[in-house]
Amino acid sequence: xxxxxxxxxxxxxxxxxxxxxxxxxxxxxxxxxxxxxxxxxxxxxxxxxxxxxxxxxxxxxxxxxxxxxxxxxxxxxxxxxxxxxxxxxxxxxxxxxxxxxxxxxxxxxxxxxxxxxxxxxxxxxxxxxxxxxxxxxxxxxxxxxxxxxxxxxxxxxxxxxxxxxxxxxxxxxxxxxxxxxxxxxxxxxxxxxxxxxxxxxxxxxxxxxxxxxxxxxxxxxxxxxxxxxxxxxxxxxxxxxxxxxxxxxxxxxxxxxxxxxxxxxxxxxxxxxxxxxxxxxxxxxxxxxxxxxxxxxxxxxxxxxxxxxxxxxxxxxxxxxxxxxxxxxxxxxxxxxxxxxxxxxxxxxxxxxxxxxxxxxxxxxxxxxxxxxxxxxxxxxx
Numbered sequence: 001x002x003x004x005x006x007x008x009x010x011x012x013x014x015x016x017x018x019x020x021x022x023x024x025x026x027x028x029x030x031x032x033x034x035x036x037x038x039x040x041x042x043x044x045x046x047x048x049x050x051x052x053x054x055x056x057x058x059x060x061x062x063x064x065x066x067x068x069x070x071x072x073x074x075x076x077x078x079x080x081x082x083x084x085x086x087x088x089x090x091x092x093x094x095x096x097x098x099x100x101x102x103x104x105x106x107x108x109x110x111x112x113x114x115x116x117x118x119x120x121x122x123x124x125x126x127x128x129x130x131x132x133x134x135x136x137x138x139x140x141x142x143x144x145x146x147x148x149x150x151x152x153x154x155x156x157x158x159x160x161x162x163x164x165x166x167x168x169x170x171x172x173x174x175x176x177x178x179x180x181x182x183x184x185x186x187x188x189x190x191x192x193x194x195x196x197x198x199x200x201x202x203x204x205x206x207x208x209x210x211x212x213x214x215x216x217x218x219x220x221x222x223x224x225x226x227x228x229x230x231x232x233x234x235x236x237x238x239x240x241x242x243x244x245x246x247x248x249x250x251x252x253x254x255x256x257x258x259x260x261x262x263x264x265x266x267x268x269x270x271x272x273x274x275x276x277x278x279x280x281x282x283x284x285x286x287x288x289x290x291x292x293x294x295x296x297x298x299x300x301x302x303x304x305x306x307x308x309x310x311x312x313x314x315x316x317x318x319x320x321x322x323x324x325x326x327x328x329x330x331x332x333x334x335x336x337x338x339x340x341x342x343x344x345x346x347x348x349x350x351x352x353x354x355x356x357x358x359x360x361x362x363x364x365x366x367x368x369x370x371x372x373x374x375x376x377x378x379x380x381x382x
Contacts, residue, residue, distance in 0.1 A: 001207050006236040015078060070329060099247060129191075132187070142235075152266045155278060169245055169247065169347030
């Protein structure tokens, strides 16, 4: 099976941000995507409105950037779409926010978007699909050659706990504290073609594996492979899908800068003839679980002998190591925001603080997330 790879300029960037539509009175999720998207076309025109689209549920709108050259450009692109969406939502008594899960809305009360693709998904996956009331951020980074795609995907698996710990924002599910920093990651990986990528050593192995999945009827197209990190042939990118929904532009900038710098460095190493290291699957699986369970308080496995280090320390060292790359790419400020997340806590911790201060009232969590979305930065616990 030949899969064309549309090469991209090295380290070009694209971001996808899944937003929740929240009733400002009840703080529950509420349908409204179709009407808002129709009004957006009338307000900004077809081309600009194409950067906002439907998702599985009518209470979700996904905002996407164009192909950007830098993190600041991507953040400005997102803002240019979110700002008119926010105005249109507020006219309907709705607010925009983002978190890995809504703290208390029940998926059984939400309407699935009318679309053949989503209908097929639900028909095939049944309960697994119907409960996918979850929200994430996806970061695409361009690579020039399919020969580089799989080595970079494999090497990025070492950093799954870093991205998940920084973004973990789903401690609550249907009104219950799950005990996890990221319940979203566990819900999503229940799909048979989601979760950790298979370690495929080159593009030919990827093509062969995709052919097997299509021939066996497991998938209809390669779009139905939703790995935490995957190559995206049509865009010519490596796509990081591991992140929980991020409430603020500042946090999106931080993880986007981290992703762009890592891929750029790996791209350079491949050009120089280096072989990128690929971690053992058991280490990746264990570290993903630890980040999902404990967030930034996780201790992750750092060698084949079971040695561990705090993920915070690993992230701090990584940011310092990548700073020269970030300066060259024009995202040093955004990469530095990783330190702000480490200081203030990831979203799951901020949500838990808001709930605790409100005596367990989870509407306070929604109010915090709405405020953070509007401000573009985390609400600092005080």
